[in-house]
Amino acid sequence: MDLPCGTRNYDYARDMAVLRTRTHWALFIALLVIVFTAPLYLSRSSLSIANLIGITIIAVTGLNILIGYCGQLSIGHAGFMAVGAYTTAIFTSKLGIPFPISLICSGLSAGLIGIIFGLPSVRVKGFYLAITTIAAQFIIIWVINHWGSATGGFVGISVPTASIGGLEFDTDARQFYLIMVVTSLCLFFAKSIARGRIGRAFVAIRDNDLAAQVMGINLTYYKLLAFFIGCFLAGIAGALFAHWVGFMNAESFTLTDSILFIGMVVIGGLGTTIGPILGVVAIRVLQDRLIYFSPALESAFPALPSGFTVGIGPIVFGLVIILFLILEPRGLAHRWMLFKAAYRLWPFSY
Amino acid sequence: MKVKCTWIIAAVTLALILLSLPLLSACASPQAKPGQVLKIGMINPATGPAAEKGRVMMAANVDGVKYINDELGGAAGYQIEVQALDSNYDTAKVVTIVKKLMDDGCILFTTAASAEMSAAKDAANKAGFPGISCFSSPSLYRPPAHIYGQTPDYGDDALAFANYYMKNIWKGQGKPKFALHLLSNPTGYGARDAFKAKADELGIEVVSIDEHKDTTISEMESLTRIKGKNPDVLYISSTPKPASIIIKNARELGLYPGITIGVCHAGLTKALIDLGGSDVVEGVYGTYPTVLWGDDVPGMTKMIEYCKKYRPEYEGNADYMGSWAQSLIVAEALKLAVKNAGYDMLAKGDAASWKTVESQGIQKLNGYDVGGLHGPVSYTPGDNRLDKFNRVYKIVGGKIAQPSAWVEAPLVKYEQYDWFGK
Numbered sequence A: 001m002d003l004p005c006g007t008r009n010y011d012y013a014r015d016m017a018v019l020r021t022r023t024h025w026a027l028f029i030a031l032l033v034i035v036f037t038a039p040l041y042l043s044r045s046s047l048s049i050a051n052l053i054g055i056t057i058i059a060v061t062g063l064n065i066l067i068g069y070c071g072q073l074s075i076g077h078a079g080f081m082a083v084g085a086y087t088t089a090i091f092t093s094k095l096g097i098p099f100p101i102s103l104i105c106s107g108l109s110a111g112l113i114g115i116i117f118g119l120p121s122v123r124v125k126g127f128y129l130a131i132t133t134i135a136a137q138f139i140i141i142w143v144i145n146h147w148g149s150a151t152g153g154f155v156g157i158s159v160p161t162a163s164i165g166g167l168e169f170d171t172d173a174r175q176f177y178l179i180m181v182v183t184s185l186c187l188f189f190a191k192s193i194a195r196g197r198i199g200r201a202f203v204a205i206r207d208n209d210l211a212a213q214v215m216g217i218n219l220t221y222y223k224l225l226a227f228f229i230g231c232f233l234a235g236i237a238g239a240l241f242a243h244w245v246g247f248m249n250a251e252s253f254t255l256t257d258s259i260l261f262i263g264m265v266v267i268g269g270l271g272t273t274i275g276p277i278l279g280v281v282a283i284r285v286l287q288d289r290l291i292y293f294s295p296a297l298e299s300a301f302p303a304l305p306s307g308f309t310v311g312i313g314p315i316v317f318g319l320v321i322i323l324f325l326i327l328e329p330r331g332l333a334h335r336w337m338l339f340k341a342a343y344r345l346w347p348f349s350y
Numbered sequence B: 001m002k003v004k005c006t007w008i009i010a011a012v013t014l015a016l017i018l019l020s021l022p023l024l025s026a027c028a029s030p031q032a033k034p035g036q037v038l039k040i041g042m043i044n045p046a047t048g049p050a051a052e053k054g055r056v057m058m059a060a061n062v063d064g065v066k067y068i069n070d071e072l073g074g075a076a077g078y079q080i081e082v083q084a085l086d087s088n089y090d091t092a093k094v095v096t097i098v099k100k101l102m103d104d105g106c107i108l109f110t111t112a113a114s115a116e117m118s119a120a121k122d123a124a125n126k127a128g129f130p131g132i133s134c135f136s137s138p139s140l141y142r143p144p145a146h147i148y149g150q151t152p153d154y155g156d157d158a159l160a161f162a163n164y165y166m167k168n169i170w171k172g173q174g175k176p177k178f179a180l181h182l183l184s185n186p187t188g189y190g191a192r193d194a195f196k197a198k199a200d201e202l203g204i205e206v207v208s209i210d211e212h213k214d215t216t217i218s219e220m221e222s223l224t225r226i227k228g229k230n231p232d233v234l235y236i237s238s239t240p241k242p243a244s245i246i247i248k249n250a251r252e253l254g255l256y257p258g259i260t261i262g263v264c265h266a267g268l269t270k271a272l273i274d275l276g277g278s279d280v281v282e283g284v285y286g287t288y289p290t291v292l293w294g295d296d297v298p299g300m301t302k303m304i305e306y307c308k309k310y311r312p313e314y315e316g317n318a319d320y321m322g323s324w325a326q327s328l329i330v331a332e333a334l335k336l337a338v339k340n341a342g343y344d345m346l347a348k349g350d351a352a353s354w355k356t357v358e359s360q361g362i363q364k365l366n367g368y369d370v371g372g373l374h375g376p377v378s379y380t381p382g383d384n385r386l387d388k389f390n391r392v393y394k395i396v397g398g399k400i401a402q403p404s405a406w407v408e409a410p411l412v413k414y415e416q417y418d419w420f421g422k
Helices: A012-016 A022-041 A044-069 A077-093 A099-122 A127-146 A172-195 A197-207 A209-214 A219-245 A255-268 A274-300 A312-327 A331-345 B002-027 B051-071 B091-103 B114-127 B154-169 B186-202 B220-228 B240-252 B270-276 B300-310 B318-341 B343-347 B351-364
Strands: B037-044 B079-086 B109-111 B131-133 B147-149 B177-183 B205-212 B233-237 B260-263 B285-288 B389-396 B399-401
Touching: A022 A044, A022 A172, A044 A077, A044 A172, A044 A197, A044 A219, A044 A255, A044 A274, A044 B091, A077 A099, A077 A127, A077 A219, A077 A255, A099 A127, A099 A219, A127 A255, A172 A197, A172 A219, A197 A209, A197 A219, A209 A219, A219 B091, A255 A274, A255 A312, A255 A331, A274 A312, A274 A331, A274 B051, A274 B079, A274 B091, B037 B051, B037 B091, B037 B318, B051 B079, B051 B240, B051 B270, B051 B300, B051 B318, B079 B091, B079 B318, B091 B109, B091 B114, B109 B114, B114 B131, B114 B147, B114 B186, B131 B318, B154 B186, B154 B233, B154 B260, B154 B285, B154 B389, B177 B186, B177 B220, B186 B205, B186 B233, B205 B220, B220 B240, B233 B240, B240 B260, B240 B270, B270 B399, B300 B318, B318 B343, B318 B351, B343 B351
Parallel strands: B037 B079, B037 B109, B109 B131, B131 B147, B177 B205, B177 B233, B233 B260, B260 B285
Antiparallel strands: B285 B389, B389 B399
């Protein structure tokens, strides 16, 4: 990592630290204060959006490990999220298993299913792998819809409020704290993975899998590990989603969501830790604004035929992706890096 | 003395007038002060996979409220302020929208689709925030809580059609074979639950249950399987786009004509004819809870006037009628709530206001006539369906025609069945 002029590391521990300067610590503490006091000044709906953002960040971080770091294209991530969501729903509502255990089990079950659908990655890659992960999306949803005795089938399933040791996360504010804590842990986990031996192996596979194999990296092991970690995080996100939404059916996990997640990774910046956060925030906020946009446009232009805004959501989303691919293919994360670089040199940018 | 007497009479009269003023004002309609409005939220899938219905319904909701505000002076003298929001038919989005409406001081909310209300009901029921869904499914309000159905649900549709079929179409021996093609959401499973509960009682046999997504582009595979079962009836509980594809595929396979096809009220609209083609959907039956466009009922003239003026392209679309009626019902519920509890109880837009609008408004609806556009609207304790009447129609010459008599949909207590909701 680049450091401000005059800042040096004198030991490996400091060199590996995530937060290395006083400014880092000050900004980190300020961020924590802002985030954890948010329920005091945010409305219920804003908290609700923040909760959805937190959950999506976890899922997209998992996808980023898979696509951004390891180069394994997956178009079935919402399906893996569904596995986690239904695991916690069944565990907590039907088996009475405590939430913390069901949360971990949700991640593990999604991770294991991810390994199964990741097996083709050993032999195929690129678009071929993408097709096999689309199959995961359809197969998982089909099983959910038809395993009615456990999942509630098409009707759906009610999910009890998450609770830990008698503390019920029954309001948006309480859910916010739960989701933010889990999101922070997941981000720290993802950052640690990315910076370590495993992360370097993933990047080597992404850049040139043949070269990576020649260097002694076990492709099968690391590719399946990437699927496990990516889907584990999707499962955790799914479990939180289930407890947040309270009632769900398979319609909550569509192929469109899977594609949306890829869009978020692309817009945020592939292969960076900050990318998923920026991508998710940008897209979710954009989506939130769009609920007003279509009715407002229709009212503003009564002369135009009604319904001209029908495809406005996908159009705006598609346009944003196209613009990013053309103008900033490295995503918002790169913009953030440029900003940080400029800040470090300021006011002597040359 | 005479002058003094006149003064005394004048003074007494003035005093009496002054004393009676508060009494008179109490009897008159409340007068809204500037800024005093009744805030409501109306959610429609104006974009996304159900937009062919959602955009029409959103337009009708907004037009209906405009008519109430401009020509009827609002609800009990208070203007209705609408937050018309687009759900994109996305469950996660619906959850955040409902919470937004609660925050923004709305006192009730409506949805167009049962799938939207399915996503909203948990948050709404927990908070006690009352909602009315134009299209509904038994799972939304069985057992009843704070969610209401404007019209008979998809289960009622299925039973109304099956009853009609048995009485008017079926001429064979034994039990007719029904094949069900269901949208994979509450629209579909409402019908499935109804057949599951009442098939034996009706004397029909369900030979196959297939489901489809709202994004389907071909159902040749499922229909080939269905054809192998040799059904007498194909019942489609879905929205117009998938329903039109299924009917088109059924024709291509030679399955239809030769069998009877019925669709639920989510599918039986002008959009079905436009998307499928009038020759393709000719002869298809379906249920619908409203009268036909242009029928001679009191509420028709004003609705058509607004539709022609603001949305001429939606003329003849029954979805417009349903949502226009939804706005009228909401206004009536608000009017009753203001009358029974006073504006101040509703002004805050908090949990107490929600309880008031539900107990003093929605639950006080009794035989309210939506200008004859659909059946009378009443709340019956234990039954959150507000209108309970349906009709069976047939598509003839590219038009929805040949209405049957109104059929009252009996209450089915689905929660008493072990399998319901599992």
